[in-house]
Amino acid sequence: MSFKSLLASLLLVSAACAQLSGRVGPTTSLSSKQSTICNVLDYGGSIGSADIGPAIASAFTNCVLKHSGSTLYVPAGNYNMQTWVTLNGGSKWAFRLDGLITRASTAGGNMIAVENANDFEFYSANSAGGIQGLGYQCRNAGPRLIRIVTSNNWSIHDLILVDSPEFHLVIQQGSNGEVYNMAIRGANLGGSDGVDVWGSNYWIHDVEVTNRDECVTVKSPANNILVERIWCNQSGGSAIGSLSDGTAIQDVVYQNVYTNGGNQAFMIKSNLGSGYVRNVLFQNFISRGTAYGLDINQYWSSQTPGSGAGVQLSNITFKNWDGNVVDGVARPPIQLICADGAPCYDITLSNVNMWSQTNKAVVKCESAYGTGLSCLKSGSSHTSYAIVTQSATQPAGYTTPTTMSGDLASGFATNAAIPTPTIPTSFFPGLPQISPLAKNL
Numbered sequence: 001m002s003f004k005s006l007l008a009s010l011l012l013v014s015a016a017c018a019q020l021s022g023r024v025g026p027t028t029s030l031s032s033k034q035s036t037i038c039n040v041l042d043y044g045g046s047i048g049s050a051d052i053g054p055a056i057a058s059a060f061t062n063c064v065l066k067h068s069g070s071t072l073y074v075p076a077g078n079y080n081m082q083t084w085v086t087l088n089g090g091s092k093w094a095f096r097l098d099g100l101i102t103r104a105s106t107a108g109g110n111m112i113a114v115e116n117a118n119d120f121e122f123y124s125a126n127s128a129g130g131i132q133g134l135g136y137q138c139r140n141a142g143p144r145l146i147r148i149v150t151s152n153n154w155s156i157h158d159l160i161l162v163d164s165p166e167f168h169l170v171i172q173q174g175s176n177g178e179v180y181n182m183a184i185r186g187a188n189l190g191g192s193d194g195v196d197v198w199g200s201n202y203w204i205h206d207v208e209v210t211n212r213d214e215c216v217t218v219k220s221p222a223n224n225i226l227v228e229r230i231w232c233n234q235s236g237g238s239a240i241g242s243l244s245d246g247t248a249i250q251d252v253v254y255q256n257v258y259t260n261g262g263n264q265a266f267m268i269k270s271n272l273g274s275g276y277v278r279n280v281l282f283q284n285f286i287s288r289g290t291a292y293g294l295d296i297n298q299y300w301s302s303q304t305p306g307s308g309a310g311v312q313l314s315n316i317t318f319k320n321w322d323g324n325v326v327d328g329v330a331r332p333p334i335q336l337i338c339a340d341g342a343p344c345y346d347i348t349l350s351n352v353n354m355w356s357q358t359n360k361a362v363v364k365c366e367s368a369y370g371t372g373l374s375c376l377k378s379g380s381s382h383t384s385y386a387i388v389t390q391s392a393t394q395p396a397g398y399t400t401p402t403t404m405s406g407d408l409a410s411g412f413a414t415n416a417a418i419p420t421p422t423i424p425t426s427f428f429p430g431l432p433q434i435s436p437l438a439k440n441l
Contacts, residue, residue, distance in 0.1 A: 019253045021224040024203045025155045025178040027119045033094040036070035038063030052101060053083030060087045068092045076126060080104035084143060086113040094121040097129040106138045110147040120154040127423050127439040130160030136415050138165045140191045150174045157181045158438040163418040167193040175200040181437055183423045186211030188411030198222045206433040208424055209235045212411055221248040228255045231427040234408040237264040240277060244306035247275030255283045256428040260407045264292040265323050269300040274308025280316045286429060287323030288401040293333035293354040294318060310339020314346050321352040323401050328356025334373060335364040340384035343367035353398040361392040402429045
Protein backbone atom coordinates (compact mmCIF):
# COMPACT_ATOMS: atom_id res chain seq x y z
CA MET A 1 0.00 0.00 0.00
CA SER A 2 1.44 3.39 -0.99
CA PHE A 3 1.96 6.09 1.59
CA LYS A 4 -0.30 8.36 -0.45
CA SER A 5 -3.21 5.91 -0.28
CA LEU A 6 -2.72 5.37 3.42
CA LEU A 7 -2.66 9.09 4.13
CA ALA A 8 -5.83 9.63 2.11
CA SER A 9 -7.64 7.00 4.15
CA LEU A 10 -6.48 8.40 7.46
CA LEU A 11 -7.75 11.85 6.56
CA LEU A 12 -11.25 10.39 6.43
CA VAL A 13 -11.14 9.66 10.14
CA SER A 14 -12.16 12.21 12.74
CA ALA A 15 -9.14 14.06 14.04
CA ALA A 16 -10.60 13.78 17.51
CA CYS A 17 -10.33 9.99 17.52
CA ALA A 18 -7.09 8.05 17.39
CA GLN A 19 -6.48 5.48 14.66
CA LEU A 20 -3.26 4.08 13.27
CA SER A 21 -0.16 4.99 15.22
CA GLY A 22 2.17 4.78 12.23
CA ARG A 23 2.83 3.02 8.94
CA VAL A 24 1.57 -0.50 8.27
CA GLY A 25 2.62 -3.27 5.91
CA PRO A 26 5.99 -4.53 4.71
CA THR A 27 8.94 -2.18 5.04
CA THR A 28 10.38 -3.11 1.63
CA SER A 29 8.74 -3.47 -1.78
CA LEU A 30 7.38 -6.71 -3.15
CA SER A 31 9.86 -6.53 -6.02
CA SER A 32 12.73 -6.61 -3.53
CA LYS A 33 11.46 -10.00 -2.34
CA GLN A 34 11.84 -11.68 -5.73
CA SER A 35 15.60 -12.15 -5.92
CA THR A 36 15.06 -15.87 -5.17
CA ILE A 37 11.87 -17.75 -6.12
CA CYS A 38 11.31 -20.76 -3.85
CA ASN A 39 8.87 -22.71 -6.02
CA VAL A 40 7.21 -25.61 -4.19
CA LEU A 41 7.44 -27.62 -7.43
CA ASP A 42 11.22 -27.64 -6.90
CA TYR A 43 10.87 -28.93 -3.34
CA GLY A 44 8.83 -32.07 -3.80
CA GLY A 45 5.48 -30.56 -4.71
CA SER A 46 3.35 -31.07 -7.79
CA ILE A 47 0.16 -29.61 -9.17
CA GLY A 48 -2.62 -31.94 -8.08
CA SER A 49 -0.54 -33.08 -5.09
CA ALA A 50 -2.28 -35.14 -2.42
CA ASP A 51 -0.34 -33.20 0.23
CA ILE A 52 1.39 -29.93 -0.64
CA GLY A 53 2.24 -29.26 3.02
CA PRO A 54 5.69 -30.90 3.09
CA ALA A 55 6.75 -29.05 -0.07
CA ILE A 56 5.69 -25.71 1.43
CA ALA A 57 7.65 -26.51 4.61
CA SER A 58 10.72 -27.58 2.64
CA ALA A 59 10.68 -24.53 0.38
CA PHE A 60 10.49 -22.32 3.45
CA THR A 61 13.23 -24.07 5.44
CA ASN A 62 15.64 -24.76 2.60
CA CYS A 63 15.11 -21.66 0.51
CA VAL A 64 13.27 -18.77 2.18
CA LEU A 65 15.21 -18.89 5.44
CA LYS A 66 18.49 -19.13 3.54
CA HIS A 67 17.82 -16.27 1.15
CA SER A 68 16.61 -12.88 2.35
CA GLY A 69 14.51 -11.22 -0.33
CA SER A 70 12.87 -14.46 -1.47
CA THR A 71 9.35 -15.56 -2.39
CA LEU A 72 7.77 -18.88 -1.49
CA TYR A 73 5.69 -19.66 -4.57
CA VAL A 74 2.71 -22.00 -5.03
CA PRO A 75 1.80 -21.79 -8.74
CA ALA A 76 -1.77 -21.72 -10.04
CA GLY A 77 -3.47 -25.09 -9.86
CA ASN A 78 -5.27 -27.33 -7.39
CA TYR A 79 -3.55 -28.93 -4.42
CA ASN A 80 -4.67 -31.01 -1.46
CA MET A 81 -3.08 -30.54 1.96
CA GLN A 82 -2.84 -33.05 4.80
CA THR A 83 0.20 -31.75 6.68
CA TRP A 84 -0.20 -28.35 8.33
CA VAL A 85 2.79 -26.00 8.29
CA THR A 86 4.19 -23.47 10.74
CA LEU A 87 6.51 -20.99 9.01
CA ASN A 88 8.50 -19.54 11.87
CA GLY A 89 10.80 -16.57 11.41
CA GLY A 90 12.17 -15.03 8.29
CA SER A 91 12.62 -11.41 7.32
CA LYS A 92 12.04 -9.69 4.00
CA TRP A 93 10.11 -12.51 2.34
CA ALA A 94 6.82 -13.18 0.59
CA PHE A 95 4.40 -16.08 0.22
CA ARG A 96 2.75 -16.05 -3.21
CA LEU A 97 -0.21 -18.43 -3.26
CA ASP A 98 -1.68 -18.47 -6.77
CA GLY A 99 -3.12 -21.97 -6.43
CA LEU A 100 -6.13 -23.26 -4.48
CA ILE A 101 -5.29 -25.52 -1.54
CA THR A 102 -7.99 -27.88 -0.28
CA ARG A 103 -8.03 -29.32 3.23
CA ALA A 104 -7.54 -33.11 3.18
CA SER A 105 -7.07 -33.90 6.90
CA THR A 106 -9.23 -33.47 9.98
CA ALA A 107 -6.32 -32.60 12.28
CA GLY A 108 -6.83 -29.51 14.41
CA GLY A 109 -4.51 -26.51 14.58
CA ASN A 110 -3.83 -24.16 11.67
CA MET A 111 -3.36 -25.19 8.06
CA ILE A 112 -0.87 -22.36 7.53
CA ALA A 113 0.62 -20.50 10.49
CA VAL A 114 3.14 -17.70 10.04
CA GLU A 115 4.99 -16.83 13.22
CA ASN A 116 7.55 -14.17 14.11
CA ALA A 117 7.85 -12.87 10.56
CA ASN A 118 9.09 -9.37 9.78
CA ASP A 119 8.72 -7.44 6.53
CA PHE A 120 6.44 -10.13 5.14
CA GLU A 121 3.76 -10.26 2.41
CA PHE A 122 1.22 -13.08 1.91
CA TYR A 123 -0.72 -12.66 -1.33
CA SER A 124 -2.09 -14.05 -4.57
CA ALA A 125 -0.81 -12.37 -7.73
CA ASN A 126 -3.79 -13.63 -9.73
CA SER A 127 -6.26 -12.67 -6.98
CA ALA A 128 -7.62 -16.22 -7.17
CA GLY A 129 -5.41 -18.18 -4.80
CA GLY A 130 -6.58 -19.34 -1.41
CA ILE A 131 -7.79 -22.22 0.72
CA GLN A 132 -10.92 -24.35 0.46
CA GLY A 133 -11.59 -25.76 3.93
CA LEU A 134 -14.50 -28.11 3.11
CA GLY A 135 -15.68 -27.43 6.63
CA TYR A 136 -18.97 -29.23 6.11
CA GLN A 137 -17.03 -32.51 6.37
CA CYS A 138 -15.69 -31.83 9.90
CA ARG A 139 -17.69 -28.93 11.26
CA ASN A 140 -16.10 -27.26 14.33
CA ALA A 141 -13.67 -30.17 14.60
CA GLY A 142 -10.85 -29.39 12.18
CA PRO A 143 -8.25 -26.68 11.57
CA ARG A 144 -8.33 -22.95 11.21
CA LEU A 145 -7.14 -21.84 7.78
CA ILE A 146 -4.54 -19.07 8.36
CA ARG A 147 -3.04 -17.70 11.57
CA ILE A 148 -0.52 -14.83 11.71
CA VAL A 149 1.27 -14.84 15.08
CA THR A 150 3.49 -12.17 16.68
CA SER A 151 4.60 -10.85 13.30
CA ASN A 152 5.52 -7.26 12.48
CA ASN A 153 5.38 -5.10 9.35
CA TRP A 154 3.37 -7.40 7.14
CA SER A 155 0.39 -7.68 4.83
CA ILE A 156 -2.03 -10.32 3.58
CA HIS A 157 -4.18 -9.61 0.53
CA ASP A 158 -5.93 -10.90 -2.58
CA LEU A 159 -6.69 -14.29 -1.03
CA ILE A 160 -9.94 -16.29 -0.94
CA LEU A 161 -10.77 -18.34 2.16
CA VAL A 162 -13.70 -20.75 1.98
CA ASP A 163 -15.57 -22.87 4.52
CA SER A 164 -13.11 -23.29 7.34
CA PRO A 165 -14.02 -26.01 9.87
CA GLU A 166 -13.16 -23.38 12.49
CA PHE A 167 -12.03 -19.75 12.03
CA HIS A 168 -10.77 -18.39 8.70
CA LEU A 169 -8.14 -15.74 9.51
CA VAL A 170 -6.71 -15.11 12.98
CA ILE A 171 -4.26 -12.28 13.68
CA GLN A 172 -2.64 -12.90 17.03
CA GLN A 173 -0.70 -10.01 18.56
CA GLY A 174 2.15 -8.46 16.56
CA SER A 175 2.00 -5.03 14.95
CA ASN A 176 1.89 -2.90 11.81
CA GLY A 177 -0.15 -5.28 9.67
CA GLU A 178 -2.50 -4.69 6.74
CA VAL A 179 -5.32 -6.98 5.55
CA TYR A 180 -7.15 -6.13 2.33
CA ASN A 181 -8.84 -7.35 -0.84
CA MET A 182 -10.11 -10.62 0.57
CA ALA A 183 -13.25 -12.73 0.17
CA ILE A 184 -14.20 -15.08 3.00
CA ARG A 185 -17.09 -17.53 2.70
CA GLY A 186 -18.11 -19.60 5.71
CA ALA A 187 -21.17 -21.60 6.65
CA ASN A 188 -24.35 -20.35 8.26
CA LEU A 189 -23.44 -21.25 11.86
CA GLY A 190 -21.32 -20.16 14.79
CA GLY A 191 -17.61 -20.90 15.08
CA SER A 192 -17.00 -19.69 11.53
CA ASP A 193 -15.25 -16.39 12.33
CA GLY A 194 -14.09 -14.33 9.36
CA VAL A 195 -11.30 -12.11 10.73
CA ASP A 196 -10.31 -11.98 14.40
CA VAL A 197 -7.58 -9.48 15.29
CA TRP A 198 -5.72 -8.37 18.39
CA GLY A 199 -2.41 -6.55 18.59
CA SER A 200 -1.18 -3.07 17.74
CA ASN A 201 -1.52 -0.81 14.70
CA TYR A 202 -3.55 -2.81 12.18
CA TRP A 203 -5.37 -1.63 9.07
CA ILE A 204 -8.09 -3.97 7.77
CA HIS A 205 -10.01 -2.85 4.71
CA ASP A 206 -11.86 -4.08 1.64
CA VAL A 207 -12.92 -7.46 3.00
CA GLU A 208 -16.12 -9.42 2.32
CA VAL A 209 -17.28 -12.02 4.85
CA THR A 210 -20.15 -14.51 4.73
CA ASN A 211 -20.75 -16.75 7.79
CA ARG A 212 -22.89 -16.68 10.93
CA ASP A 213 -20.31 -15.50 13.42
CA GLU A 214 -17.68 -12.76 13.56
CA CYS A 215 -17.28 -10.66 10.42
CA VAL A 216 -14.26 -8.48 11.34
CA THR A 217 -13.86 -8.45 15.11
CA VAL A 218 -11.35 -6.82 17.45
CA LYS A 219 -10.34 -8.80 20.52
CA SER A 220 -8.22 -7.94 23.55
CA PRO A 221 -5.58 -6.63 23.92
CA ALA A 222 -5.66 -4.22 20.99
CA ASN A 223 -4.82 -0.61 20.19
CA ASN A 224 -4.72 1.59 17.11
CA ILE A 225 -6.94 -0.47 14.84
CA LEU A 226 -8.54 0.95 11.68
CA VAL A 227 -11.26 -1.18 10.03
CA GLU A 228 -13.01 0.17 6.94
CA ARG A 229 -14.88 -0.74 3.75
CA ILE A 230 -16.13 -4.03 5.13
CA TRP A 231 -18.97 -6.03 3.58
CA CYS A 232 -20.63 -8.38 6.06
CA ASN A 233 -22.72 -10.27 3.51
CA GLN A 234 -25.06 -12.61 5.41
CA SER A 235 -22.61 -12.67 8.30
CA GLY A 236 -22.87 -12.71 12.06
CA GLY A 237 -21.67 -9.12 11.93
CA SER A 238 -18.65 -7.27 13.26
CA ALA A 239 -17.94 -6.82 16.94
CA ILE A 240 -15.57 -5.95 19.73
CA GLY A 241 -15.35 -8.98 22.01
CA SER A 242 -16.05 -11.26 23.60
CA LEU A 243 -14.50 -9.35 26.51
CA SER A 244 -13.73 -10.64 29.98
CA ASP A 245 -11.14 -10.08 32.71
CA GLY A 246 -8.18 -7.82 31.95
CA THR A 247 -9.61 -6.27 28.77
CA ALA A 248 -7.40 -3.55 27.25
CA ILE A 249 -8.72 -2.03 24.00
CA GLN A 250 -8.33 1.58 22.89
CA ASP A 251 -8.05 3.84 19.86
CA VAL A 252 -10.18 1.89 17.39
CA VAL A 253 -12.02 3.15 14.31
CA TYR A 254 -14.62 1.26 12.27
CA GLN A 255 -15.94 3.18 9.26
CA ASN A 256 -17.81 2.47 6.04
CA VAL A 257 -19.19 -0.89 7.18
CA TYR A 258 -22.04 -2.47 5.20
CA THR A 259 -24.01 -5.36 6.70
CA ASN A 260 -26.55 -7.36 4.70
CA GLY A 261 -28.54 -9.68 6.96
CA GLY A 262 -27.04 -11.51 9.89
CA ASN A 263 -26.91 -11.15 13.64
CA GLN A 264 -26.14 -7.45 14.16
CA ALA A 265 -24.90 -4.26 12.56
CA PHE A 266 -22.31 -4.09 15.34
CA MET A 267 -21.95 -5.47 18.85
CA ILE A 268 -19.75 -4.83 21.87
CA LYS A 269 -20.14 -7.99 23.92
CA SER A 270 -19.04 -9.08 27.36
CA ASN A 271 -20.36 -10.65 30.54
CA LEU A 272 -18.91 -8.91 33.60
CA GLY A 273 -15.08 -8.99 33.54
CA SER A 274 -12.67 -6.09 34.05
CA GLY A 275 -10.50 -3.62 32.17
CA TYR A 276 -11.53 -1.08 29.57
CA VAL A 277 -12.60 -0.23 26.02
CA ARG A 278 -12.10 3.46 25.28
CA ASN A 279 -11.68 5.97 22.48
CA VAL A 280 -13.65 4.16 19.77
CA LEU A 281 -15.41 5.62 16.73
CA PHE A 282 -18.01 3.83 14.60
CA GLN A 283 -18.99 5.95 11.61
CA ASN A 284 -20.76 5.51 8.28
CA PHE A 285 -22.62 2.24 8.87
CA ILE A 286 -25.33 0.82 6.61
CA SER A 287 -27.24 -2.33 7.56
CA ARG A 288 -30.24 -4.21 6.24
CA GLY A 289 -32.35 -6.93 7.80
CA THR A 290 -30.15 -7.77 10.77
CA ALA A 291 -31.49 -9.34 13.96
CA TYR A 292 -29.97 -6.66 16.22
CA GLY A 293 -28.73 -3.26 15.15
CA LEU A 294 -26.41 -1.17 17.31
CA ASP A 295 -25.89 -3.48 20.25
CA ILE A 296 -23.91 -3.08 23.47
CA ASN A 297 -24.57 -6.06 25.71
CA GLN A 298 -22.44 -6.44 28.84
CA TYR A 299 -24.57 -9.30 30.11
CA TRP A 300 -24.21 -11.44 27.01
CA SER A 301 -25.61 -14.81 28.01
CA SER A 302 -23.57 -16.80 25.47
CA GLN A 303 -20.41 -16.01 27.44
CA THR A 304 -19.23 -17.35 30.81
CA PRO A 305 -19.20 -14.43 33.27
CA GLY A 306 -15.84 -12.92 34.19
CA SER A 307 -14.72 -12.38 37.77
CA GLY A 308 -14.83 -8.58 37.69
CA ALA A 309 -17.74 -6.17 38.02
CA GLY A 310 -17.66 -5.23 34.32
CA VAL A 311 -15.50 -3.93 31.49
CA GLN A 312 -15.47 -0.11 31.54
CA LEU A 313 -16.65 1.43 28.24
CA SER A 314 -15.95 5.14 27.69
CA ASN A 315 -15.65 7.70 24.90
CA ILE A 316 -17.55 5.57 22.39
CA THR A 317 -19.03 7.45 19.41
CA PHE A 318 -21.54 6.21 16.82
CA LYS A 319 -21.94 8.58 13.87
CA ASN A 320 -23.88 8.44 10.60
CA TRP A 321 -25.77 5.16 10.77
CA ASP A 322 -28.66 4.07 8.57
CA GLY A 323 -30.20 0.64 8.90
CA ASN A 324 -33.04 -1.61 9.93
CA VAL A 325 -33.61 -4.75 11.96
CA VAL A 326 -36.14 -7.47 11.21
CA ASP A 327 -38.31 -6.97 14.30
CA GLY A 328 -37.53 -3.89 16.39
CA VAL A 329 -39.69 -4.93 19.32
CA ALA A 330 -38.30 -8.45 19.70
CA ARG A 331 -34.74 -7.20 19.16
CA PRO A 332 -34.20 -3.44 19.43
CA PRO A 333 -32.48 -1.51 16.64
CA ILE A 334 -30.48 0.16 19.44
CA GLN A 335 -29.73 -1.26 22.86
CA LEU A 336 -27.03 -0.06 25.24
CA ILE A 337 -26.91 -2.58 28.09
CA CYS A 338 -23.91 -1.67 30.24
CA ALA A 339 -22.52 -3.35 33.35
CA ASP A 340 -24.08 -2.15 36.61
CA GLY A 341 -20.69 -2.53 38.29
CA ALA A 342 -18.97 -0.39 35.64
CA PRO A 343 -21.51 1.94 33.99
CA CYS A 344 -20.44 3.13 30.55
CA TYR A 345 -20.10 6.85 29.95
CA ASP A 346 -19.37 9.39 27.23
CA ILE A 347 -21.47 7.36 24.80
CA THR A 348 -22.40 9.59 21.87
CA LEU A 349 -24.90 8.88 19.10
CA SER A 350 -24.88 11.40 16.25
CA ASN A 351 -27.12 11.04 13.20
CA VAL A 352 -27.88 7.43 14.06
CA ASN A 353 -31.01 6.39 12.18
CA MET A 354 -31.86 2.80 13.00
CA TRP A 355 -35.34 1.41 12.47
CA SER A 356 -37.39 -1.78 12.04
CA GLN A 357 -38.84 -3.56 9.02
CA THR A 358 -42.06 -3.96 11.06
CA ASN A 359 -42.32 -0.17 11.60
CA LYS A 360 -42.45 -0.80 15.35
CA ALA A 361 -39.49 -0.66 17.68
CA VAL A 362 -38.18 -0.08 21.18
CA VAL A 363 -34.81 1.09 22.47
CA LYS A 364 -33.13 -0.10 25.67
CA CYS A 365 -30.53 1.33 28.03
CA GLU A 366 -29.01 0.13 31.30
CA SER A 367 -26.31 1.91 33.33
CA ALA A 368 -25.39 3.95 30.23
CA TYR A 369 -24.52 7.66 30.15
CA GLY A 370 -24.20 9.92 27.14
CA THR A 371 -26.14 11.76 24.47
CA GLY A 372 -28.14 11.07 21.34
CA LEU A 373 -30.64 8.47 22.59
CA SER A 374 -33.67 9.10 24.78
CA CYS A 375 -32.94 6.37 27.31
CA LEU A 376 -29.33 7.44 27.91
CA LYS A 377 -28.81 9.33 31.17
CA SER A 378 -26.67 12.41 31.64
CA GLY A 379 -24.56 13.60 34.53
CA SER A 380 -21.20 12.79 36.03
CA SER A 381 -22.19 10.45 38.86
CA HIS A 382 -22.38 7.39 36.60
CA THR A 383 -24.33 5.28 39.05
CA SER A 384 -26.00 2.10 37.91
CA TYR A 385 -29.66 2.03 36.91
CA ALA A 386 -32.07 -0.71 35.91
CA ILE A 387 -32.88 -1.42 32.30
CA VAL A 388 -35.11 1.18 30.65
CA THR A 389 -37.25 0.17 27.67
CA GLN A 390 -38.86 2.92 25.61
CA SER A 391 -41.05 2.89 22.53
CA ALA A 392 -39.34 4.39 19.51
CA THR A 393 -40.55 6.21 16.44
CA GLN A 394 -38.97 6.16 13.02
CA PRO A 395 -35.99 8.59 13.04
CA ALA A 396 -36.49 11.63 10.84
CA GLY A 397 -33.22 10.91 9.02
CA TYR A 398 -33.95 7.26 8.31
CA THR A 399 -33.95 6.12 4.69
CA THR A 400 -34.39 2.62 3.32
CA PRO A 401 -30.85 1.21 3.32
CA THR A 402 -29.15 0.89 -0.03
CA THR A 403 -28.11 -2.46 -1.48
CA MET A 404 -25.12 -3.92 -3.30
CA SER A 405 -25.37 -6.04 -6.43
CA GLY A 406 -23.69 -9.04 -4.78
CA ASP A 407 -25.95 -9.16 -1.72
CA LEU A 408 -26.81 -12.72 -0.75
CA ALA A 409 -30.39 -13.58 0.14
CA SER A 410 -29.28 -16.16 2.72
CA GLY A 411 -26.19 -17.85 4.14
CA PHE A 412 -24.63 -21.08 2.96
CA ALA A 413 -25.75 -24.52 4.11
CA THR A 414 -23.72 -26.28 6.78
CA ASN A 415 -23.85 -29.72 5.14
CA ALA A 416 -22.67 -29.01 1.59
CA ALA A 417 -19.62 -27.56 -0.15
CA ILE A 418 -19.47 -23.78 -0.44
CA PRO A 419 -18.44 -22.49 -3.88
CA THR A 420 -15.26 -20.47 -4.25
CA PRO A 421 -16.11 -16.80 -4.90
CA THR A 422 -14.20 -14.08 -6.69
CA ILE A 423 -12.91 -11.05 -4.82
CA PRO A 424 -15.15 -8.02 -5.41
CA THR A 425 -13.89 -4.56 -6.32
CA SER A 426 -16.22 -2.65 -3.98
CA PHE A 427 -17.04 -3.42 -0.36
CA PHE A 428 -19.25 -0.47 0.62
CA PRO A 429 -22.01 1.18 -1.44
CA GLY A 430 -20.62 3.92 -3.65
CA LEU A 431 -16.98 3.48 -2.67
CA PRO A 432 -14.27 1.74 -4.71
CA GLN A 433 -11.67 -0.46 -3.08
CA ILE A 434 -8.67 1.44 -1.73
CA SER A 435 -6.06 -0.67 -3.57
CA PRO A 436 -6.67 -2.40 -6.92
CA LEU A 437 -6.66 -6.18 -7.06
CA ALA A 438 -3.18 -7.61 -7.56
CA LYS A 439 -4.21 -9.17 -10.87
CA ASN A 440 -4.98 -5.68 -12.19
CA LEU A 441 -1.63 -4.16 -11.29
